[in-house]
Amino acid sequence: MxxxxxxxxxxxxxxxxxxxxxxxxxxxxxxxSTCPFIDWLDPPMCQRAVAIIPGLLRxxxxxxxxxxxxEQERARIRRRLYISWLGFALYVWFxxxx
Numbered sequence: 272m273x274x275x276x277x278x279x280x281x282x283x284x285x286x287x288x289x290x291x292x293x294x295x296x297x298x299x300x301x302x303x304s305t306c307p308f309i310d311w312l313d314p315p316m317c318q319r320a321v322a323i324i325p326g327l328l329r330x331x332x333x334x335x336x337x338x339x340x341x342e343q344e345r346a347r348i349r350r351r352l353y354i355s356w357l358g359f360a361l362y363v364w365f366x367x368x369x
Contacts, residue, residue, distance in 0.1 A: 275299040276306045283312055291316070292324035 273281040281297040294313045299306035316324075 273297045273309060275304075275309060277301070277304065281309050287328065289325045290321065292321065292328065 275281045275298075277299060279300050282300045283295050284298045286292065286294045286296060294311065294316060296311045296313075297309040299309075
């Protein structure tokens with residue numbers, strides 16, 4: 272068990288910086304705490320992994336962003352479709368009455 276400078280049990284977090292992507296470390300359990308960095312849990316990554324992982328993460332973020340945009344567009348198209356169906360139904364209904 273690793274103890275933080277503030278006396279609490281340290282938690283394991285994951286670094287997503289470009290220098291240490293995916294590397295786990297011990298940290299204060301209080302988010303935003305001013306306690307100093309404690310220690311690394313994982314050994315340093317090889318240079319190849321350090322070079323590749325940030326690009327993969329950016330690619331994934333871009334894909335997720337594009338997917339959110341497509342889902343929003345799908346919702347807009349669905350709303351327009353429902354409105355057109357309602358308009359068509361009202362048109363048919365009023366033409367039969369008149």
